[in-house]
Amino acid sequence: MAPKVLIKMEDDQPNGALCIVADERPTKAARPLPPEDGYPATGELIGTSPEFDVQDTERAIEAAEEAFKTFRTKTGRERSNILRKWYDLCVENAEDLAKLITWENGKPIADAKGEAAYAASFFQWFSEEAPRIYGDTISSSVPGNRVFTIKEPVGVCGLITPWNFPAAMITRKIGPALAAGCTVVCKAPGETPFTSLAIAELGQRAGVPKGVVNIVTALDNTPALGELLTTNATIRKISFTGSTGVGKLLMKQSSSTLKKLSLELGGNAPFIVFDDADVDAAVAGAIASKFRSSGQTCVCANRIFVQKGVYDEFAQKFAEKVKAFKVGNGFSEGITHGPLIHGRAISKVDEHVRDAEKKGAKIVVGGQKMPDLGDNFYKPTVLTGMTSKMAMATEETFGPVAGLFPFETEDEVVKIANSTEVGLAGYFFSRDLERIYRVAEHLEVGMVGVNTGIISDVAAPFGGVKESGFGREGSLYGISEYQVTKTVTFGGMGKALQGK
Numbered sequence: 001m002a003p004k005v006l007i008k009m010e011d012d013q014p015n016g017a018l019c020i021v022a023d024e025r026p027t028k029a030a031r032p033l034p035p036e037d038g039y040p041a042t043g044e045l046i047g048t049s050p051e052f053d054v055q056d057t058e059r060a061i062e063a064a065e066e067a068f069k070t071f072r073t074k075t076g077r078e079r080s081n082i083l084r085k086w087y088d089l090c091v092e093n094a095e096d097l098a099k100l101i102t103w104e105n106g107k108p109i110a111d112a113k114g115e116a117a118y119a120a121s122f123f124q125w126f127s128e129e130a131p132r133i134y135g136d137t138i139s140s141s142v143p144g145n146r147v148f149t150i151k152e153p154v155g156v157c158g159l160i161t162p163w164n165f166p167a168a169m170i171t172r173k174i175g176p177a178l179a180a181g182c183t184v185v186c187k188a189p190g191e192t193p194f195t196s197l198a199i200a201e202l203g204q205r206a207g208v209p210k211g212v213v214n215i216v217t218a219l220d221n222t223p224a225l226g227e228l229l230t231t232n233a234t235i236r237k238i239s240f241t242g243s244t245g246v247g248k249l250l251m252k253q254s255s256s257t258l259k260k261l262s263l264e265l266g267g268n269a270p271f272i273v274f275d276d277a278d279v280d281a282a283v284a285g286a287i288a289s290k291f292r293s294s295g296q297t298c299v300c301a302n303r304i305f306v307q308k309g310v311y312d313e314f315a316q317k318f319a320e321k322v323k324a325f326k327v328g329n330g331f332s333e334g335i336t337h338g339p340l341i342h343g344r345a346i347s348k349v350d351e352h353v354r355d356a357e358k359k360g361a362k363i364v365v366g367g368q369k370m371p372d373l374g375d376n377f378y379k380p381t382v383l384t385g386m387t388s389k390m391a392m393a394t395e396e397t398f399g400p401v402a403g404l405f406p407f408e409t410e411d412e413v414v415k416i417a418n419s420t421e422v423g424l425a426g427y428f429f430s431r432d433l434e435r436i437y438r439v440a441e442h443l444e445v446g447m448v449g450v451n452t453g454i455i456s457d458v459a460a461p462f463g464g465v466k467e468s469g470f471g472r473e474g475s476l477y478g479i480s481e482y483q484v485t486k487t488v489t490f491g492g493m494g495k496a497l498q499g500k
C-alpha cells in the first residue's frame, strides 16, 4: 500500500519563490488524478498537486525576473555555497527522495536511491563550477585595441523536465543554471510532480533566494505552459528533455523570440556486439543498458545487433539473465524491475512485440502483459531473429523489450546503426583496439559506450546529434548552456609610456 502524500504549493509571498508546504488536505486548485497518474504499480492515488495555468506561470516568470536582478550580482562563491548546501540536503534526505521517486515513477527503490544520488551529484558538480567561471583575453587584430570577454548569465530560464528521472533531470538543469547566475521557472512533469517539489523545498532550506527557483506543476495545461515559456520575452533560454516531436514544437515556438535552446531528445540507441567481444561482459552491458528503468530512458539500447559468430551464445546467455529478473512493486524486497509509467507505455511496448512476432521474430522470454501484478506491468522480453522491417528497427520502444538483430560485417552494422534520424547514444563491445577507434568515430551519436552499457555520469557531457537535439548537460560544458559571452573591446591602447 503506497503511503499517501499531499503537497500543496503556496505563492502568497510577495515576489517570493512558490513555496511548497506539506498539507493534510487537497487544495482548492488540486486536480484529482485519473487512476493511471497514481502509483504506477497499483494505480492508487498517492496525492494531488495544483494544475497551474498560464496566469500562475506568468507570475512565476515575473518572480524569476525580479529575482534575477540581484541573483546575477552574487559572486560565484556565494552561488557555490548555496548549491553545495542544497547537495548536502539532498544527500541527507536521499531516502525520502528515493521513496517519492518510487511512488510516482514506479522504479525499484534501489534504482530510486541510485537516481537520488545521481541527482544530487549535479548540485555538487555545479557548486564546484560556479566559482570557476572565466572569460578570455584576446590579441586583437586591430592595433591599439584590447579585447576581453565576460561570461554572463543568459537570464531567466524555462526548464521542462520528463517523468523518467523525476529528480536527476531537474537537478541537471537547475544546477548549471544557478551556477551561471540565472533564475528559473521549471515545469515539473505532470506524472511526477512531487519529487520536483521536494527538491525545491530542500532548495529553500539551503537558502536559495525567493524567486530564484520556481516550480509549476500541471498535466492537462502542459501544452499551454510550454507555449508560454517558449514565447514569453522574459525567458531567454529553454532547456527541455523529452521527445523529438515535442522538442521540434518548442523550438518552433521559441523562434518568435529567438531563445537560446538546449534540447535533449529521443534516441534509438544501437548496441553492437562484435565476434571479438567478451560475450559475458557484453551480456552484462546489454542488460544494464536495455533494462535500466525498465527500458524507459533515452539512452537505453533500442536495437541490439549481434555478429553471427556469437549470436547464439549471446542470445542464450542474455535470455537466461532476463528470465532471472524479479518484476513487481518497487517497494517490495528483491524486486529488480518495476512497472511502466502508465497504460499508454504498455500499449506501445505490446504493439512492438506483436509487430515483431507477426513479421517472424521469435519470443524467447516474456512477450506478454502481467495482469496478475497490475495494469502497468510488462514481462521483460527477448526477441530473436529481428529484421529491419519490424517497428523496433526504427522506433524507440521505451520499454523492457530487447530485440536481437543478427549482422555479418562491421561496415554493414555501422551503416544500419546510423540509418536513423536520431543520434543520442550508441554502444559496442569489441577487444580490437583499431576497431574500437574506427567504430567510435563512425557512429553518428553524441555519446558512445565502448565495452560498457552505462555512460551516464555527471562528469561526462550528455547530449545528442541529429534529431536527438543539441546542447550538453553535466560536465565542464554544462554551464556554458546558461551563459552568454560578452566581448569588451578597448580602443586607444598600446601607446608609448607618457612623460617622455
Ligand code: SIN
Pocket: 164, 165, 168, 241, 264, 296, 297, 298, 299, 456, 462
Ligand atoms: C534520459 O533518459 O534522458 C537521461 C538518462 C540519463 O541521464 O542517464
